[in-house]
Amino acid sequence: MMRFIEGSLAVSDAVRMCRPDVVSAYPITPQTHIVESLAEMVANCTLDAEYITVESEFSALSACLGAVAAGSRAYSATSSQGLALMFEVCFNLAGMRLPMVMTIANRAISAPLSIWNDQQDSISLRDSGWLQFYAEDNQEAADLHYLAYKVAEDQKILLPAMVCFDGFILSHTYEPVDMPTQEEVDAYLPKFNPCQRLDAKDPISFGMFAFPEYYMEFRYAIDQALQQSREKIREAGKEFKEKFGRDYSALxxxxxxxxxxxxxxxxxxxxxxxxxxxxxxxxxxxxxxxxxxxxxxxxxxxxxxxxxxxxxxxxxxxxxxxxxxxxxxxxxxxxxxxxxxxxxxxxxxxxxxxxxxxxxxxxxxxxxxxxxxxxxxxxxxxxx
Amino acid sequence: MALSVGCTAKPGKSRGNRTGAWRVFKPAFKHNKCTKCGLCAMVCPEGCIIEQEDEFMIPDYDYCKGCGLCAEECPAEDIEMVKEEK
Missing domain, CATH: 3.40.50.920 (Rossmann fold)
Incomplete structure (x- = not known):
């Protein structure tokens, strides 16, 4: 259904339909409307998820990391300094091969302090092993969330993904956005099926210590997964076109x-x-x-x-x-x-x-x- | 260790971590002037110098990091640190 909607709210509604089990985020301009809206959905029982309030972005992404390790679908969103504070956890999610999706409402990085848009924040995380998508408009920003979860959670990929959209220019702008129904999203995005998870009955540790004889091979495996994700993105984009009519089959x-x-x-x-x-x-x-x-x-x-x-x-x-x-x-x-x-x-x-x-x-x-x-x-x- | 997805591991002992690969110099136990005093085993921070049936000491090179304390402390000067080519 076509809706005239603010970019942040198009994103939060798309995230709702991705059925995250856990949302953890810390508010920061210009991402705020997304997480406010999700908190409201959880409070109103229109989204059946745990909303974990935390004291910093480092904790927000750490909570998501633990949630994905326990087998949940997790979501977060941030901007600028918030993403900078998540730096270490970003690398850990990719290294532990824990898929999730995080929206970046792109904003400049301090100093000097600026709340306005550029793409320095997410670009600075380009080497972290996350997939990075950049949206031109709010339709694309919303759509890329369904696609990002599908690709990230693929058993051959298992990497986190950032959906980046320009802060204010998109996040605070009203545009017509075609929103699918929950049934349509469910038909496109299957339930998260973790290949391994934290389980007290069968304990496991993630991201253990790797010797110099092994560390490079682990990094190689992440790179290979990211290289192979191109094909998966094309497939997921093609299926998206068949189901929703908008073509994301090319990168x-x-x-x-x-x-x-x-x-x-x-x-x-x-x-x-x-x-x-x-x-x-x-x-x-x-x-x-x-x-x-x-x-x-x-x-x-x-x-x-x-x-x-x-x-x-x-x-x-x-x-x-x-x-x-x-x-x-x-x-x-x-x-x-x-x-x-x-x-x-x-x-x-x-x-x-x-x-x-x-x-x-x-x-x-x-x-x-x-x-x-x-x-x-x-x-x-x-x-x- | 093994190449697991996400570098995961089941609970286990640290014996699986063969720290001997960190070594640059390897202590060669010559057993010429050795008096079997056992001081090398006592000072070894890794606890990997083991007394054999004939009471001579031999390090477990899977775990010896090559710190050289045994060679430094050996009263008989019977342990030599040798550069290890890998």
Whole structure:
């Protein structure tokens, strides 16, 4: 059913229909509405789950870790500093091969303090072994939760997943979102069937000590699971299309890529602005297209390479900066296109809530056409 | 240890953890000047030096971490630390 709904509430309602057994979260702007809404559902008995209130994000994710180890489906949500505080637990969930889903309402990281949007928080956890999905709009943000649980809990994958959507830009914005029924979600997402769990009658410990002779093999196993999850995401996306009509069978999405000379690459809500800007530029005869990356981990290298092979130049829009290097998406795209001769220009944009408008996208395309890239876009004059 | 999903383990003893792999120098018990005093077994922090039937001491190399305390303390200077090539 189509509903006109705030992004956070679309996400919390999607989570409700995923039937989590345990929800543990600590409120932080701009994630707050999601967990407020879930707490209300539990209090009103419209969601049959344990809602564990905790004193910090570290405890929230630790509670989820224990819940998944005991065989429950768990859910959490956070932003920015909250995710930073979860750093250690994030690696533990992946290493213990405990699948769960966590929503990230993307927000800049302190210092300086900023409650506004960029994607530095989740990008900083890119090496933790979690799957990472980035939503362009609230429809996608809601849908990716059903898909994320399905992929994460697959017996061959068994890894946690982050569904990232831009704080405020999506989380606090009302959009029409097609919400499925509980029956439809139940038909798509089976019950969590843990391959091993905490059981007092048959005790087991998770994430034990590994000797130098074994540690690398455990890390290799996580990497292999993440590499193999690409195929599982395609399968789950295909089934999603069959059941709900929206196609997530590819890890990337091309927009007006045919004969495009300059191809923009972006993640998240920026893609919507870029599509409008591209329509205007196409109208003016400029051959511009967009490659949206929906799945950042695992990185869809082959799909990115195939989509960009006809481009004359690639302009990557990064809402993050790996300080001392470049933007995280730019680095990946440069790696994928290494040896192709196609120039990849990286632009750091929109940090800490700096607005990105259609005219900015157009200016970046102009910069790319001139070969000017690998820079922070739109800096104030004072910095010079 | 074994390669289990999520590095899980059933309850057990730490004897399964063969810490001998940490060793760089291996104590060679020469049994030339050894007086069978047993001081090496007493100072061994790992408790892995075991008295044999003939009363000579031999370390269990599965657990000896190569700390060298036995060689340092041996009154007969009959234990030599030898660089171990792996």
């Amino acid at each position: 990337v999405e091309g927009y007006r890529l045919e004969d495009a000379e300059t191809v923009l690459v972006a993640m998240g809500s920026l893609c919507g602005t870029a599509k409008d800007a591209i329509d205007e530029m196409r109208g003016a005869g400029r051959k511009v297209g967009l490659l949206k990356i929906r799945t950042y981990r695992p990185f869809p290298g082959e799909e990115v390479a195939a989509a960009l092979k006809g481009a004359k130049r690639v302009a990557v829009l990064d809402k993050n900066i790996s300080l001392g290097s470049k933007g995280a998406v730019g680095l990946e795209v440069k790696d994928v296109l290494y040896g192709s001769g196609i120039p990849v220009l990286d632009y750091i944009v929109g940090l800490g809530g700096r607005d990105m408008r259609k005219r900015d996208i157009e200016r970046i395309v102009t910069l790319a056409e001139k070969g000017e890239g690998d820079l922070f876009y739109g800096l104030r004059e004072e910095v010079a």
